[in-house]
Amino acid sequence: MTDKVFDNNQVSVAGEVISEFTFSHEVFGEGFYLLEVLVGRLSNSFDMIPVMVSERLIDVKGNYKGKFVEVSGQFRSYNRHEDSKNRLVLSVFAREIKVTDEESEAKPNYIFLDGFVCKPPVYRKTPLGREIADILLAVNRPYGKSDYIPCICWGRNARFAESFEVGGHIQVWGRIQSREYQKKTGEIDFEKRVAYEVSVSKLEYVNSEEE
Structure with a gap:
């Protein structure tokens, strides 16, 4: 059952470490730390992705800045209370991490999610006429928990997503x-912040009769 739940949220990222470890939280005596990873795009720009790592997976006292990592795991969310409001915080939760001195030839940024639409999708057009739709996806986790992942669709996928209930x-x-x-x-x-979301390249509606 647990493996099936893990299958609905799969992430692999590879890139350059650009920060030291910073402490995030502790669960049953196990410490978790955040690491920033710079992941390249085909357009020669970059995404800065936070990775949550257990101290039992890697020496979190080490300095890995400038080295490269390959991470596989899940994209997870939690609500952080700030200024009387809840803020959705997202990071890649590492189940495996590998440190290398050279950039990986592996696919640097891949995610698959299987979940449920939380709120009506928001369809719009940019000033240049590009079609966009925003979806908030709830992805189940063991023990009755869920991760809430913002996704952005483009073009035909945006029009398709607009009809989702x-x-x-x-x-x-x-x-x-x-x-x-x-x-x-x-x-x-004003304060500069960074938001994270899934840029959707492929989208499928799961027929309820198939479940």
């Missing part, structure tokens, strides 16, 4: 992308 069962394939934005923190003050 809340509770609809879908599968998506794509990559994790980072995006900088300005968060207003006062009358004239």
Whole structure:
């Protein structure tokens, strides 16, 4: 049962380590730490992806900046309470991590999710006429938990996603992308933040009769 649940959330990323480990939290005496990984795109730009690693997988006191890692695991979320509001925080939860001195030839950024639509998809067009649809996907985890993953669809996939109903069962394939934005923190003050989402390249609706 557990393996089947893990199958519904699969991630692999490979890139350059650009930070030291920072402590995140502890569960039953096991410490978890965050690491920032720079993952290249085909367009020669980059995504900065946070990776959550257990101290039992790697020496978290070591400095791996400038080295390369290959990570496989899941894309997970949790709500962090900030300024009387909940903020959705996303990271790749590493189940395996490999450190190398050279850049990997493996596919650097891949994700597959099997989940359920949480809220009505939002379809829109950019000023240049590009079609976009935003989906919030709930992906089940063991012990009754779920991860809530924002996904963005393009073109025909965006039009297709617009028709999805809340509770609809879908599968998506794509990559994790980072995006900088300005968060207003006062009358004239703004704070630079980074949002993470899944850029969808393939999208399927799972027929309820097949389940």
